[in-house]
Amino acid sequence: MVIGRMLGGRYEVLEKVGGGGMSLVYRARDLYLNRMVAIKVLREHLTNDEEFVARFRREAQAVASLSHTNIVSIYDVGQDKDLHYLVMEMVEGQNLKEVIKEKDKFNENEAVEITKQICEALEHAHKQKIIHCDIKPHNIILTKEGKAKVTDFGIARAVTTATITHTGSIMGSVHYFSPEQAKGEIADEKSDIYSMGVVLYEMLTGKLPFEGESPISIALKKINNDSIPPRSVNPDIGEALEKVILRAMDRNPFRRYESVRELKQDITSAHLYNKLEYEPSEMENTINIPPLALRKTKKNDLAAPLKVWTWIMISLIIVGFIVGMFISATVLSRGEVTVPDIVEMSATEAEAVLKNLELSLIVERNINHPTIEEGLVVFQDPKPSVIVKKKSDIKVVVSKGPNMVIVPNVLASSLLSAEVALNNEGLELGDVTRVYHEQITSGKIVRQEPAAGKEIIQGSTVNLIISKGPEPIWISMPVVTNLSIQQAESILQNYNLLLGVVQPETSYEYAEDIVIRQDPGANSEILQGSVVNLVISAGPGPLGSLSSVSITLPNSGKVKIVVDDENSREIVYENYHYDGETIQRNVSYHRRGFIEVYVDNRLIKRKEVG
Known part of the structure; x- marks a missing residue:
């Protein structure tokens, strides 16, 4: 059960807000920074793959360096017992797939605006050499203000072969995979461009370009066939915009746009002016024409004329070349x-x-x-x-000179959280030093250099000093035998020692709950913070002796008889009596001690026994 847990000693999980084939998403409260965050917890079948988990952590740390208004920020990555999780920006809104289902299809203005925002996010990521690999409406969140935010960079990049064998998680992605991804080839920027084309196609038509009963059948279709032109589904789409979509979704990655930036500019131009900024090159549109079959002729029919014309053409080419070189050297070079x-x-x-x-x-x-x-x-x-x-x-x-950034405050954070926070600002982790500290818990940041709030060059290093906890002190082990367990625990706390195993043992010598033995032994040298194990009596304890107490009261009042022996001090009799009344009681005690008689809390008799 994740809800109610405190992950990493910092994130209080409040409720589940969503999930997919690879992870579950929860709303949580960051107790350090007092803000709401989203926590994405990997599903169990992924955490069993150690290679995937290691890759997931590496990718998450790399993606944490992305800082863009259209990308969901990653704040932290961690592990709490059996759970591996990402801490992300909490974005309120719906994913694009849900909105497409509600609207059926978008009008051209809406679809183009959303696509341009997604392109800007991908352009930023591609500049950092980060490929998403799983662009689809499910991974795009639309806020109430209409802003598009791309998520799931880290998980998409880390997916292993073992992961995608889970049909539930691959079925939603295969519609958007590029043909080269479907063939198992390495994804690059152009794979994201293909997926972006499919997303725009779906927004404008409400349909997917390829359908099938299984992921394999869909993959084969997109490898072997071109998609249905979007204007045949929605005639309201402009001709130029259709060309943009079909070029982005070309089966041959070399015929797609060179970059997301080109795609974004062509989408804008097609929408506003119904024309393209980046027309496909002639080489891309070259058609291979098979050689024409020549009529067979007799061997010497054309030999003589061909020889003459061949020499004429060669002579003209040579003359033309010489004239051209002369013109280039004398006339054109002047300009x-x-x-x-x-x-x-x-x-x-x-x-x-x-x-x-x-x-x-x-x-x-x-x-x-x-x-x-x-x-x-x-x-x-x-x-x-x-x-x-x-x-x-x-x-x-x-x-404009170096980009200046503000050093974030990472005090009291863990090393991993601090590194993520620094990466989010484009800063590098510098030297890490560990020191003893009386107040700050072990593993937390004590000091940072430069200090939080200082403006420094992006890419600079920040050195961190981490607490090792209080410095251990050697002390003499206190004596806690012959004391009650409560008294012993109180003494251990005063000496900054920890109570370990408390083992009950039958004893006829010690009363119940009295400490019989201690480990380490009394007066031995021990470090503060060490664990002390105790053996206590489980009873029945020693048999008591009887002593007769007789007293005539000098005045009326409340009478108490107290036994103070080697076991304890306790009241064994308490009642009201009158002036001149004689009281006789047999009182039990252990070993040696005193029997005391009080009237209205005033000691009137004390008898030594044992």
Whole structure:
């Protein structure tokens, strides 16, 4: 039972909110940061695969470095006994598959806006060399504000062959897998582009491009057949947008878009202007034409004319080549220059260098760069040494300097949680030092350098100091024999010792619950925090002796008779009597001690016994 558990000593699991073939999702409260989070717990059949679990943890830590408004953030990854879990941003909303079922299909405006957001998330991930591998409506959450958020990067990347044999989890994904994934080949950026095309197809038509009774039959269809054009299902789709979808879903990955960025730009252009920015290249559309069958002729019919025309054509080609070379060397070269290397020059300096060559500087954008100073050129197009015509534009990207980030507060966190928090901000874990600390629990962060809140360069390292708990102190083991178990436990607590096994033992010498033996023994050297085991009496204890007590009361009042012997001190008689009354009682005691008589809590007689 996961609900009600405290995972990692930090996350209080409140309720189940969803689940799939690979995991269950719970709403939880982060007690350290007082915020709601989503916790994704791997299903049991996955946790039994040690290779998968190791890969899952690695992928989750890699994905934690992604920081984008359209990607569900990963805060932590951990294990609590038999549970392996991810701690993620809590996103309120529905997954896209649920919305498609409710709406049947989206209008073009809605579908394009959602697709562009998903493309932006994938573009960010692809720049970090992270492929999702399982883009489908189930892994896209739509918030009430209409924002699309992509989830499940870590789990999708970590899936093993053993995992996908579970038909329930693969059936939902095979509709969106690329043909190369269906053939068991390695997925790359173009596999995500294919899946994105299927998602857009489904949003606009309410249908899937391929259907079948089993995952295998669906996979074979998409490997061997083209999909039904989406306009044949929904004629309201624009012609250009249909071309975008079909190109994204091309069976041949080399004929798909080169990047998610190209896909996003073509979707925008097709939607707004019904035209494409990135038309397929001629090579992509080349059709192989079989050689024509030539009519057989007699051997010498055409030999003479062909020889003449062959020499004429060769002569013309040579002359043309020489003339062309002459024109290039004398006429055209007068208007061409070689592009200089202006990378790491200031924009002003680069502009002056280009101006001398009759070239123009165009600053396309400014970006953060970890090593190149602000104001210097990071990238140029065309590249150095390329020959261009004079008056050409040289496009450059200029550095804004390193990207500065705020160091997160990781104090009192575990090392794993701290590393995830640092990765989320693009920071690296530096040196880890362990020290004793009187107040902070072992394994928690005591200090961080630089301190939380400081602004530093993204990619910098943060050093952490971790508590080893209080420094152990050698003490002399206290004596707890001949004491009650309650007294012994109190003394152990005072000495910062832990009560271990308490073993009852029949004894006719010690009264019940009295400590007979202790381990370690009394006065031995022991570290604070050590465990102490005790053997206590289970009774019946020693037989008591009797002593007669007789007293005539000097005044009326409440009479108490108290036995204070080697076993204990206890009241054995208590009652009200009158002035002059004589009291006689036989009182039991163990070994040696005193019998005391009180009237209204005033001692009037004390008798030694034993």
